[in-house]
Amino acid sequence: MKFTATCPAGVELLVAGELKEFGAVNPQIDVGAVHWSGSLESVYRACLWSRFASRIFLQLAAFTVRNEDELYNEGRRIDWLKVFDVKATFAINTTLSGKTRINNNRYAGLKLKDAIADHFRDKLDERPSVQGQRPGVQLHLHLKEARDCDEATVYIDMSGESLHRRGYRMAGSIAPLKETLAAAIVALSGWQGKGPLLDPMCGSGTILIEAAMIAGDVAPGISRPWFGFFSWKGHQPELWDSLIEEAVSREEAGLDRHWPLLLGYDSDPRAVAAARKNILRAGLTDHIQIKQAELATLAPPEAEGTLVSNLPFGERLSEQEIVTRLYRALGRICKERFSDWRLAVFISNPDLTESFTLRWERRERLFNGPIACRLLCTSLAGQHETPFIWSLPENPQINPEAEDFVNRLKKNYTKLQKWVTREGITCYRLYDRDLPEFNFALDLYGKWFHLQEFAAPKTVSDEVAAKRLRLAQEGIQRLFGVRSDRIFVKRRERQRGAKQYERRGEQRKPKFQEVREGQAALLVNFTDYLDTGLFLDHRPLRQRIFDGAKGQRFLNLFGYTGSATVQAALGGAAETTTVDLSANYLDWARKNLALNGFAELRHHLVAADCVAWLRDCTDHFDLIFLDPPTFSNTKKENRVFDIQRDHRELLHLSMLRLAQGGVLLFSSNFRRFVLDEKLLEEYDVKDISAATIPQDFQRNAKIHHCWEFRLKE
Template sequence: MAGDFKFIAGCAAGIEGLAGEEITSFGGTGVDVAVGVVGWRGTLETAYRACLWSRYASRVLLEIHSLSIDDGDDLYSQCRNIDWSAHLDNSMTFAVSSTLGKNAVIPHSHYAALRVKDAVVDFFRDTCGDRPNISRDKPDLKIHLHVHENTAQLYIDLGGESLHRRGYRETGGVAPLKETLAAAIVALSGWNSGVSSRTTFLDPMCGSGTLLIEAALLWSDSAPGLSRTYFGFNKWRGHNDVLWTDLVNEAVAVEEKSFAGKWPRIIGYDSDPAVVATARKNIAKAGLEDKIEVHCKDVAFLRPPSDEGFFVSNLPYGERLSEKEEVRFLYNCVGRILRDLFKNWRAGIFISDPDVADQFNIDIESNYRLFNGPISCRLLVGKVISDEAPPFHWQIKDDTEVEEGSDFANRLKKNFKKISNWASNNSISCFRVYDRDLPEYNVAIDIYEKWILVQEYMPPASIDADLAKKRFSNVLSSLRHIFQIRRDRIFLKQRRRQRGKSQYQKREIKIRYHQVREGECYFLVNFQNYLDTGLFLDHRPLRAKIAELANGKRFLNLFGYTGAATVHAAKGGAALTTTVDLSGTYLEWARKNLALNGLSLKRHETIKQDCLSWLREAHGEYDLIYIDPPTFSNTKKKNLVFDVQRSHAELIDRASRLLTEHGVILFSTNYKGFKMDRQILTDFVLGDISKETIPFDFQRNRSIHSCWKIIKKR
């Protein structure tokens, strides 16, 4: 078998070019690249090198016969006449696989494989009276048949099983990348053996560590097949063991030399401790535990470990529609982190949705279409763009052109100058600038970065409807003039007493979120679809307090709404969080907020259930519990009625049973007539922290909420 043979290497669609370059480097000639396959001619050594060194090929097949057939019986007859003793004997095990090409004369691949198997078995029965056995799991010899039209090609599968099985992976994470695809992602991202040891390779969502391991193997020029203990040629009768041993020794020498030198930092992060443990096991099995480091960390806390490097990751895809939306917000977070922190880094981002490519702040140099199994994906490669647009600042028009409603206009300008200076000094971009300061202008006006929300309160019956309408028109015209703002950046809501289903009713228009920042957190707000925006501005100081208290703590958020408090707790360093709310809409919103901040649901659980019902059955311990219930809610579908005055005592008592010894409950309510239950005053130590949790921009309305810090009596 020392002559010139025909070989085929199978590979994933999209990486044939890489596989073809490898085959040429192994000494193959007449290299022919097609979709998913690379053909060549060469010696047995070229095929052995492919089995040992190829990072991208999944199969290496040696063609042994090409037959012209009419049907299955003809296939059997011709295969029966082949001298199979040149390849195996009756003491060995074997298996047959098959694939069918276009217009194959045999319609079923299983039937075609069966006819070849029968031919091999009958050959040995006729020639030596005994037959080799079939083994589907790592047979001594694997025969592969491909039928195209009336041509049947027979191959020996020299790998025996897919070459992506390097031998280092004990188990993958959720939908792990095949090693061959991972190697292609790493290589196409620009990482190679020539990269300086001062350069870092970073995977922020490393899963089972496949990209990290392939990056290490590529940089060190280590043969990926060295860890394999099984090849399909090991017992093949044409096998040249001396040649194979020489090639293995050569590969070991190359690896030993590279391992002795200085290495770059290869770092992976994942939010799931179990997945991190799996990655570490795989890395150790690959013999790279002192070359690769893996840490349990959310994307939210990602920081560049060096001035330059490669940011390469297979980001999650999302299966269901809601998950896909969450993933988009995660992509937004990754892009923001790249822009803000990873200047001068190169990036290789592997995603399934090409429509979100612009979220990553990458100057895309290459956009590769690759396939992760059946999923069509994109690999975006380029340099991180660090240029950021200047921060938005309001420029108000300070003149006297407004005539009608001039009292309102003057008050609004005065408020804005005072409050915006305070907000700027405290890095606050969302704040209230007017709150029914003048009785005849019964509105609240909130600034949400570059958007303005106007909330009109229903006038009393004594006010003429036309007059109220005229005053509201004055409000809008004054706003547009003073802030020089387009109509599409002003949003209107009408506040009225909500009853029954109306308190949760959504306006039937397309849901659209706007992104705003609060401290180190980012939130999605909605100005059109719901009564509230998703971010209560008066609770801003309380959320900041939660962030301060949450570091290292287990945090429970009851009536979690859109998860703003949960995000602050998580960004503040909470060990884990649990958010409970009966509304699936709010919890979906909360998950989007978590994703927008790079916080994984692995450690931040959301539970759709009535809070009191959940507390009656809940177990576990929490160090910090936040309770911000509605004043009143009525859920007819579940026959649930909640009244904060009537239910708060049970709510606090049951929540306290989940508190650790030194745990804290923060209880807040917007009900102006609220009175704390006497039993709670008796059984717990309460501190009224309302004053310190009312922000400067709400000082005109100090009764907007009340808040207590509650701890158990010792």
Template sequence: MHAHGITGRSVRSKRRRNTKEPYCFVATCAAGLENLVQEEISLLGGLEPVTAPGAVTWQANSLKTAYLACLWSRFSSRILLRLTQFEAPTPDELYKEASKIDWGRHFNGDTSFAISTTLVNSGPEMNHSHYASLRIKDAIVDQFRRRTGERPDVDVRTPGIRLNLHVEGTAAALSLDLSGESLHRRGYRTGAGEAPLKETLAAAIAYLSGVRVGMSPDTCILDPMCGSATLLIEAALIVGDSAPGLLRDTFGFQHWLGHNEKMWETLVEAAVQREDQHAETPWPMIIGYDADPHVVAAARKNIINAGLGDRITIKQRQLARLHPPTAEGILVTNPPYGERLSEKEAVKYLYRAVGRIFRQHFSGWQLGFFTANPDFADMLGVSWQERHRLYNGPLKCRLLTTALTAASPGASEEFDKGIRLSLQETPQANDQESDPALPAEDFANRLRKNCQRLFPWAEEHNITCFRIYDADIPEYNVAIDVYEQWVHVQEYEPPATVPSEKAEERFNQALQVIRQLLDVPHSQLFVKKRRKQRGNEQYQKRPDTTGKTDGKTGKLYEVREGGNRFLVNFTDYLDTGLFLDHRKTRALLAELADGRTFLNLFAYTGSATVYAAKGGAVSTQTVDLSEKYLVRAQANLSLNGFGGALHQFSEADCLQWLKSCRDQYGVIFVDPPTFSNSRHKNIVFDVQKDHPELLRLAMNLLTHDGVLVFSTNYRKFELDTELEEEFVVREITNQTLPEDFQGKGNIHRCWRFRHHNDEE
């Protein structure tokens, strides 16, 4: 299966070890892998393995266990032969003790060498690792010069012999590095995604997640965010009983005079036979997906280099499209970490998407989830059976594992079903024409009738976020929206002719009716006072809200629409982050975007981008001037299982961005604010004045057969008539107004633009 190139290249041993003392070997490893390494060493025949932080020490009567460790250890970083131990309070003691070793027994004067030093809690005179290495080097060079008149060269990059000095306190240990380069460098990886895993850590993740030799061919090992495919390659090496050392070109012991080449070649031949034996048996499916096509290409190269091109399948696919290829298997993944704020928010909701997809579709599967953000682990919504503390370099990480059965908590979506039932049943329970106990009888009757009409409609069309009242009676000047089990109430600013006391009385009456009629708990009712906005105030954080919110400020709630999920904020801003009147517009965009590139201008929280991605857009570009809303937009995409290089976000003024963009898009959505004024960026936008330039610039980026959808909520808007001569323009306002906004006046207006050569 592999191209084995490690035999026949060794420097033949010129001397034999003549001591009867047992060898002392040390396997170093990353923190958290010590027990796995100890288990390996025991299975390989190591005597009395002793575990310490980052190392396992054992005794042996021959080199065999060390060779086997170099060849077979999946989790070790280096295999060391301990040459001596001594007390070294000063660098001069290092020189003295190193001079006692007969270095001519280990290598010749024409062999280069290098020394790596680790100091742990060493004294004041031993506080510089470079100087400590220098003293060892001096001892070796001086000895060779005295005996032969020549000195070996130091080569820190590709030395023939590597020596390892470890000083803890005053206790020093000097060892010969038998592995040479770190064992995690298997030799197959040429390209890696962001934050690649070391191969040794990847092997540990796969093993601890349940990957074993000879897994059933009816199962599958699946990584939905495979990156460079390191996890899958290491899993395949385990399944195929392949020694990871077979992939390497060189080892450190090949330049060591104590090397037993015959023993090594025998062990390599045995490893090749084991690999060939398992190559003939049926394997489980091993599949990887990634959203980034460039990463997929790099992963495929790594797999071919590992000799596993016929064993591992890699495809470009978004997490949102994930389904189990077999009834049982292991889903193991190392999702993105997220370093910046926007990335961390996106990662947090990516975790929620992973958990939801796993619970919904992967009953009978095991999950191994490796994360550098263990605080986000609860976002997955699964009960973890085991938690392993591991490190990816300096990053403190966790490997979380569990198995999901049909009876597991979270294995079904009954919670979602309950939400829909509560929305349907509560208003219809009060079907009497009037209730004397309720104040504001006219308002109560109108709200009840609206609910009796709209709730069955919403249930029939699987709509859980919709408007049930919008100033239907002028005296009760409020808008009431249902978002799943939450109710969002906005009071419009009363006219100047209405005394403030009277307006406050009516508003309080309306709230009392809402609470009683909808039977909504106080914690699920959010109340705001809507005032006429100046500039972009509607997007600014509100200093407070009307009514108590019990510390709910800043919290994001997850709601559903059109098979997608969105994050809404009921407290901090005038708008929640999801414009309900654009529900049908978003659905239209999803249909148009299938198989096309999509551009979302003035994107707000990216809800249209989510629809386009779900609808099959090959790529999306989301542009908005607000960083905080782009953060939400990225989180919304992640929540739905979309992300990666094909979904780009740009914080920019849309007009300026359009002037500099050179790409073409098959579908463009333009939904600008009526007016915005950014003090910090000196940008003023007026939709009536600026829309001709905006739309012409956008049409320059539209493909010859593309569609642009333009929408505005400015009730007095008039479209520039010259645009209708330059392009094929058709107003589609009526087909984009949802049932719950019918009869509300021009809540928005909407047009469809095409180039003339595509006139229907």
């Protein structure tokens, strides 16, 4: 007997391997299919036990045809009375391969259907009925291009319907992974049924269920109520029943063995509920744990194991950008916390392979339906990230005209090194207009330098100012041995309204770099905006937010790029809300959250004018961060915001949203700002400005003002 098993492209070797175990003779691999000869038992075992095949076909006839009439005549010669009973229903599925002479698959199927009906009518004077949905017998016609004809093969579908339908999945997540492909992912990951298996984004739990069925020696088809061979006249019920009994015995024996830890997480409570329902239907509740958790909180349950996941892919370009940051978060978390584990991730966009910043040992080409995918596999041993530290070159050649500037820069760098090393700080101010002739501020962001030139007084000519800037750039390059493309220069002038937050230059896709602050990874932009997206002087404030956020409802007003929100989320905030009028900055915040492994289910991003939003808001928050601009225009509402004039109303509205026992952190970088004294009578107010000025900004103690506000008891 000749059989064919179809499967997703890339899984053929797995299918051939298991078919040999089922008794297949001489399996031959084709693209998306494996052909073999064997006994009836081999095909029964394939239907019952195959974890990777999609369908199993028994070949009924093979012949060549040149047109539809020959197809009809050859189809009519098949002894259909030996295949199925006239009372059984049937249906025909047709596929074409290459440039076949019969080029309409629907018409080809109709010709074979007519041949079958006429064959029965000739023999019995009656014909079987066609039924599209779950027919008694599912037939398959395959036409393949040949030299001067079409090669036709007629099969009966022994599986009846796709073998991925195991019978346990009732509730699926968005674009659920087929069970057969999930099993292939587990097998190709290198997991052998021993040691813990962790899926950090488990969706409806398919990967974990398939892994559990492997570990417990559970036949994938044992819960299916129907197979295509049930109405086939060659079916041997006694043989099938004996194989079912064997499968039941093996499953019972599997329940008594030692089970590995099978653990899944998902941030979406709907996915968690769906996974638990599917696990219950599969009878595996005692063997798989599902918990609701963010990727950011992922930690290894044991010292060694395998992490396997089908990752989200994002259909639109904007979603792909978020997915890219999410992949980066997973790669970083794995390197930092899973150093002795193996990792296998299934992605639907091969272009994002490098987003994880990992060295991949294997890249398996797989298909999820028509979508070309990759299964990326590696060992995480030795892939940890090491903090970048600048090593100053010995005896750099410095232009004498820049010596004072370079010496001060070196002195500041040396002085700050113990502090930044002890505190784990990688982004800090290195120079802040220390010398009148070099009127710059220089910030170090890991591997990048951000040099801000302040407008020179009128007594200094443009030529002299340009020369000093050039000397400063050259001095930084020589002192640190840094390439010129890692030094970004901005010119700072007095700004009005939202000008300092607006895009600079041509409207192209913003370019981001990743930096670290404490546990957070944050995106900065050195080229497209005047500010980088991370206010370094607020570092102690963000640390306060991190320290006080556990279990709190956090509100970030004028949220900018969401760096404070990320720190609150990492600190364990129960939920966060970030409000900003700029869609660009909210998108930036969204990327920052994804870069740290946070979804938006508990972290809400609201595009709105903060004052108007506060007037409509009815929620309460335990921790509020309020850092408004000094001045801004709201074009939509034709409203002008001035911090000195409007801060009292803004604080009143914000304090109405503060829960009893909560704290509001209010900050302003307006140097001449004066807090309305009436606020001191209405609320418990504490000036914490001095405590929130970091060491690297001590020369500029008025960089911001900051207060803690609490409701009076």
